[in-house]
Amino acid sequence: MVDLALPKGLVVSVAGTARARVLDRLRVGDAAFRQLTRAAAIVVLLLLSGVIVALAVGSLPALQTFGFGFFTTDKWNPVTEKFGALAAIYGTLVTSLIGMLIAVPVGLMIAFFLTELCPQWLRRPIGIAIELLAGIPSIIYGIWGLFLFAPFLQETLQPLLINTLGNVPGIAPLFAGPPYGIGVLTAGLILGIMVLPFVTSISRDVFEAVPAVLKEAAYGVGCTTWEVVRYVVLPYARVGVIGGVMLGLGRALGETMAVTFVIGNAHRVQASLLAPGTTISATIANEFTEAVGDLYTSSLIALGLILFVITFIVLALARYMLLRIERRIG
Amino acid sequence: MSFLDSRYRARRRNNAVAMALSVGATVFGLGWLVLILGALLWQGFSGLSLSVFTEMTPPPGASGGLLNPIFGSITLTALALLIGTPIGILAGTYMAEYGRYHRLSTVVRFINDILLSAPSIVVGLFIYEVMVAPMGHFSGLAGGVALAVIVIPVVVRTTEDMLTLVPNSLREAATSIGLPRSMSITHICYRAARAGMVTGVLLAVARISGETAPLLFTSLNNQFWSTNLNGPLASLPVVIFQFALSPYKDWQSLAWTGALIITLAVLALSITARSLIATGKQP
Numbered sequence: 045m046v047d048l049a050l051p052k053g054l055v056v057s058v059a060g061t062a063r064a065r066v067l068d069r070l071r072v073g074d075a076a077f078r079q080l081t082r083a084a085a086i087v088v089l090l091l092l093s094g095v096i097v098a099l100a101v102g103s104l105p106a107l108q109t110f111g112f113g114f115f116t117t118d119k120w121n122p123v124t125e126k127f128g129a130l131a132a133i134y135g136t137l138v139t140s141l142i143g144m145l146i147a148v149p150v151g152l153m154i155a156f157f158l159t160e161l162c163p164q165w166l167r168r169p170i171g172i173a174i175e176l177l178a179g180i181p182s183i184i185y186g187i188w189g190l191f192l193f194a195p196f197l198q199e200t201l202q203p204l205l206i207n208t209l210g211n212v213p214g215i216a217p218l219f220a221g222p223p224y225g226i227g228v229l230t231a232g233l234i235l236g237i238m239v240l241p242f243v244t245s246i247s248r249d250v251f252e253a254v255p256a257v258l259k260e261a262a263y264g265v266g267c268t269t270w271e272v273v274r275y276v277v278l279p280y281a282r283v284g285v286i287g288g289v290m291l292g293l294g295r296a297l298g299e300t301m302a303v304t305f306v307i308g309n310a311h312r313v314q315a316s317l318l319a320p321g322t323t324i325s326a327t328i329a330n331e332f333t334e335a336v337g338d339l340y341t342s343s344l345i346a347l348g349l350i351l352f353v354i355t356f357i358v359l360a361l362a363r364y365m366l367l368r369i370e371r372r373i374g
Numbered sequence: 375m376s377f378l379d380s381r382y383r384a385r386r387r388n389n390a391v392a393m394a395l396s397v398g399a400t401v402f403g404l405g406w407l408v409l410i411l412g413a414l415l416w417q418g419f420s421g422l423s424l425s426v427f428t429e430m431t432p433p434p435g436a437s438g439g440l441l442n443p444i445f446g447s448i449t450l451t452a453l454a455l456l457i458g459t460p461i462g463i464l465a466g467t468y469m470a471e472y473g474r475y476h477r478l479s480t481v482v483r484f485i486n487d488i489l490l491s492a493p494s495i496v497v498g499l500f501i502y503e504v505m506v507a508p509m510g511h512f513s514g515l516a517g518g519v520a521l522a523v524i525v526i527p528v529v530v531r532t533t534e535d536m537l538t539l540v541p542n543s544l545r546e547a548a549t550s551i552g553l554p555r556s557m558s559i560t561h562i563c564y565r566a567a568r569a570g571m572v573t574g575v576l577l578a579v580a581r582i583s584g585e586t587a588p589l590l591f592t593s594l595n596n597q598f599w600s601t602n603l604n605g606p607l608a609s610l611p612v613v614i615f616q617f618a619l620s621p622y623k624d625w626q627s628l629a630w631t632g633a634l635i636i637t638l639a640v641l642a643l644s645i646t647a648r649s650l651i652a653t654g655k656q657p
Contacts (some may be wrong), residue, residue, distance in 0.1 A: 070554045077556035078472055084464030085473070085482045088530060091523060092485045095496060098503040153399035161393060162400075170400065172648065177407050179644045181584020183611050184633050187618045188410050191417070191626075237406045244403065268389035291491060298493025300587040301615065325495045325587070332499075332591045348499040355493055363487050 095352065103346030105338055114346065120311035120327075122335070127343035129350060131311045135228060135321040136351070139303060140296040142232025142317070143239050147296075148289055150236075151243030156273050158244075159251040171248065178241035186305030189234045190226070194306055197233070198225030202318055205229075217315040224308065229317040231307045235299055239292040246288025250281040250369060284369035290362030294355045300325035324351040411637070418634030421627045426635075431597055431613060434622040440632050442599050443613040446514070447583065449601075450593060450609055453518030454582055458525030459575055465526070466533025471559050474538075483534070490527040497523045498588035506592055514600075514607030517593025524585060525578040532574025536567035569650050576647040580640045586611035610636055 107114060110127060117128030154174065158167055202223030210219040254277050262272045278285070308320020309330050322330075324347045335341045425439045432438025465486075469479040501520040506512055540563045548558030564571070594606040595616060610632050617629035 070557075074554040074556045077559075078468075081464045081468035081472060082478075084461045085468040085478060087461055088465050088482050088486055088489070088526060091526065092489055094504065095492075095500045098500045099496070102499070102503045150399045150402060153396040154403050156392075157396040157400045161396060170404070172645075173404055173407055176641060176644065177403070179580060179640055180407075180410060181586075181611065181636055181640060183584060183586045183614055184410065184414065184637050187614060187629060187633050188413055190618065192413050240403055240406075268385055270389040270392035271385070273392075294491050298491075298495065300493065300495040301611075304615075305618070325493060328495055328499065329587060329590055332502075333594065345499055345503070348496050351493055352496045355491075355496075356488060359488050359491055360484075363484060 099345055099349040099352060103342055103349045106342035106346040109339060110343075114343075115350075118311060118313045122331075122337075122340055125337065125339050127339070129324070129343075129347055131313050132322050132324045132327045132347055133350065134313045135307065136297055136323040136325070136354075138228055138317070138321070139232040139235055139307070139323055140293060142229065143235030143296045144289065144293055146233065146236030147239040147243050147292055151240050151292075152247055152278075152285070154240075154244045155247035155251050156277075158248050159277075160269055160273060171245070174241050174244050177237070178245070182238065182299060182301040185234055185238055185302035189230065189302060190305040193234065194225035194230050197230055198223045202229070206318070218317050220316045221318050223318055224320060226306045226308045226320060227318050228307065228314075228321040231303045231321075231323070232317070234302050234306060235296045238299060238302060239296050242292040242295055243288055246291060246366075247281070247285050250284030250288070251277055253284070253369075254280045281369070283365050283372075287362045287365035287369065290358050290365065294359040294362060297358065298325060298351060298355050300329050304329045324348070414630070414634045414637055417627075417630040418632075421631035422634065426628075426631055430599055431608065431628070432624065433597075434620070434625060437624065438628070440610065440613065440628060440635070442596065443608040443610045443632065444635070446593070446596070446600075446608040447610040449603070450514060450517050450521055450589070450607065451579060451583055453515070453603070454521030454525050455575065455579065457519060458522035458578065459529055461522075462526045462529025462574075462578075463533050463571065466530045466537065467559060469530070470534045470537035471555075471563065482530075486527045486530050489523075490531060493587075494524060494585055495587035495590075498591055501588065502591045511604075512592065512594035512606045514593045514603040514605065517589045517607060517609065518603070520588040520592045521582045521585060524582050524588065528578040528581060529571075529574050532577065533567075533571055536570030536574070537563055539570070540566045573647045573650045576643050576650070580643040580647065583643070584611060584636050584640055586615055590615070 106127065110117075114127065114129055115133070116130055117126075118131035118134070119126045119128045120131060121127070158171060162170060202225070205219045206221075206223060210216055258276050258280065259272055262276045267275070303323050304326040307322055307326045309322050309326060310320040311322055311327075312319075314321065328344050328348055332341070332344050335344055425437070426441075427439060427444065428441055429437075429439030430442050431440060465482065469482060473479040497520055501516050501523070505516040505519060509516070544562050544566060545558055548562045549555070553561070589609050589612050593609060593612070595612045596606045596608040600607060614629045614632045614636070617625035617632070620626065
């Protein structure tokens, strides 16, 4: 828009050279500041491309050696230098799935409570408390999960699952084996708790954006509160809720420390949810500093690249959906 | 009639069930917060003493404190802020002031949102590739840069949001008295948006002070007192990670104490940030 209030020629003719010099300096400073901010914005772009390029270059040796087989074998043997990502990819997807199975329904119900049922004075404190859950660093979830939650599950939930669902034909293999405490299920449950606040706060925001007229109309024709939420609020907020869920999924896929503590780091694809497993992020966190040899390091970086590509796609979809609902509201 | 009656009763029952479930879900959600904070206080409070803040990390079996990781964490956080905040604020300024409707801003906004939730361990790998591997050794500097990569998107986001909220009439008034654009931004817009921008920085600090994954293979860890940014540097989260997974009871209890310190610091920061927003909103 406007660079300076006075154009250069006018200044020189009206006032002396001293004033012109000051204005010149301001003009140069102005342009410099503008370019500086633009450069900073470009740095943000470079960061993302830098991440992709660095990971791609780093993972090249592994991908060249193993080819497509890297994605389809679960052999992970540092001694013979045979690496396959299947177990880690499988573990990442299964733990995230378990986490989302818990976080999505519970998060939606909390959002329902906060927007429709909760007394006005209680909304803010409960909302903040749920968001504090998101603020707790992931290593805290890890240490808590390892020392308290996993032993608790080992003694209560896991034997219960083995004795009940473990006997049901069809799903029995999912709950086979001894209760270790740590394992895929425990990691999934902790992910569920960690993702819960993200799903809750975005769902609450999109629920609140539903026009009051729609809800009032539904109440007016005699709908119950639940029917209003189920048939009016939820369909209206659908795209935003899905966006929020994907954002939570992105978190769950990339979560590192909490999972590293409780997953058990076993490179196998196993049906049982109670068995130890591994995820991409846990493998990298556990093994990267101890990795000797270029191929080992490169395989771990290739895992990082796979993780980044998966989360990039999920997050991009999430942002796209949230952008769509923002446009509709705004 | 009885059909309508039973249908009506079924709807009321469904409503009651759904309401009960939503209350239950809220109690469930809040329950975890209470459980985790309670466990932290229970396990960590007993180990909290002056020696935690004055002594170095001990070898297994000896008593000691967390002085060097606390110092390391503060150094790394300061370094990350020093690098990340200016870049973040300037980029946010470009997007809100100069290029609000420019194509570049749309792209940067999208990329920034991706970076905001990208897995932090990937950031660690990235910095390892571009700094640690070429330099040939782990360093506190690399750790600081890795954390800066996490700071930048948070600060960009809040700066842009807050500057967008500044009314245009302020900018017009500044221009009308002949202020150059850069000065109207730094002297008028920044002041109007200050509370929000500080909040962004505080949120960024809260975010990075618990980050472990990006530090594991950048700043690594150091058992001894070190102020050398060119060498490995201890940090609280990494020490907690190492100590918690060790078989030694002393180390485990120090890990709990460290966890308590981090959590209290992070919660205090995020509550301060929240109250800043709350007071900033009221005229």
